[in-house]
Amino acid sequence: MEEKRVPVTMYAEMTPNPLTMKFVANKHLLMDDASVEFGSMQEAKGYSPLAEALFEFPFVDNVFIAGNFVTVTKTDNVDWDFIVMELREFIKEWIAQGKDILVMMPQGGGSKEEAVAVKKEFAPSEFDEVIIGLLNEYVKPAVENDGGAIDYVGFEDGVVTVEMKGSCSGCPSSTATLKGGIEQLLKSSIQEVKEVVALSV
Template sequence: MSNFKVSVQETSNNTIVKFEVNQFITKHQSFEFSNIDEAKTSPLAQQLFYLPFVKKVYISGNFVAVERYDIVEWNDVQDEVAQQIEAYLNDGGVVITEEATPKKQTPVTVYAEATPNPAVMKFVANKKIATAMFEFTSIDDAKLSPLATELFHFPFVKSVFIEENYVSVTKYDRAEWQDITVELREFIRNFIADGKEIVLPEAVEQMEKSAPQLDKKFEGLDDTSKEIVNILEEYVKPAVASDGGNIQFIGYDADVKNVSVLLQGACSGCPSSTFTLKNGIENMLKQMLPGKVETVEAVNG
């Protein structure tokens, strides 16, 4: 248990006395309280305000400074106050509650990253901005997302895809990335830094009702479909996510051995998506599920 010692130090102001402690009592922060109500985050200061002559309390580093009213002289009461503070600290009394301690905030940064799709730019944040994936293809679809709604006010924004820590924006051909990237990046960064809602709280529930997320109904799938979903989740999704996109399993036709998927974000409309499907995903499924898969097709490809 810490052994606190408190000594009395005079100041240049004869109404203020500094009670110096032999160790730090705050985390290098300063606090000032003018009355007991202001001191609700400092049990120590509140206790001092019960003394009728205490006008203000300052707490910083390794000391407590107290300003008095003129009804007493410090020589008459300072030793008693020092003993009271020392006893309070040695009894384990709280100096400043946690909610009064400012939390260290990491500045929000957003950087732009090109994707294989020349119409899509990925804007990556240094913090988590969403708990699920959301794709919006119009301002009407974006009612679930204040950020996406604002982005659609830019005339060159065609669609918005939001993932855990990034936003993929698809542009119309009339705009060039070199002309709009900085503007979009700063807008997204400021939106996040201001603490605005990226998606509404009910967004996940509503998106599940409207989007084809059949892989969440895993238990209802046949065995081959389950194997396909597992392969997509483990091997394919991380790769396409790094490019600002996503792939969703839609269905499996055992008769023709065809897998249907939905491409989202940067994958949707990407010129290289056909190559990725045929030479990447299709070949992988053929090798890992021999005799079960012949073709992979995108329902929106």
């Protein structure tokens, strides 16, 4: 019996983070604004067969999947020139064969998520809805364009905490984006906001 193949086009795109490359497909991989990030083979096990397979490559350090793209962070001992074609073809082939991208959403079981849960619990605030609305409208599209994601964590004592994922996590320019862009936007819209910080795990 012939395997069913899906026609897939895919291109690789540089991100502001030099260690991260965004692989964009012409079809959706995850639905409904979902995004998922794995920092190791162990974290990906049982959740994302694609991420597990990508961690088989010795140079893959982090995998982030959202919408219609996969963002791969590499180790710094190898140049993109040598691996970008191989990764692009691998991900494209995986999707074309209709293999599973994500079988289950991680529910705080991974080490990164546990650290986040232990880190801090934020009580709901009256500004949550407004902040989320502003982030969704003005920040999310730009961040996703760069192969990352931003999640609102909480608001307390004038400080907005967000989590940067994908290419934005550990990116040199994400601090500038955070302080120059997001902080200015929220401060100008909500008087009570004094500062925006990234969740450190």
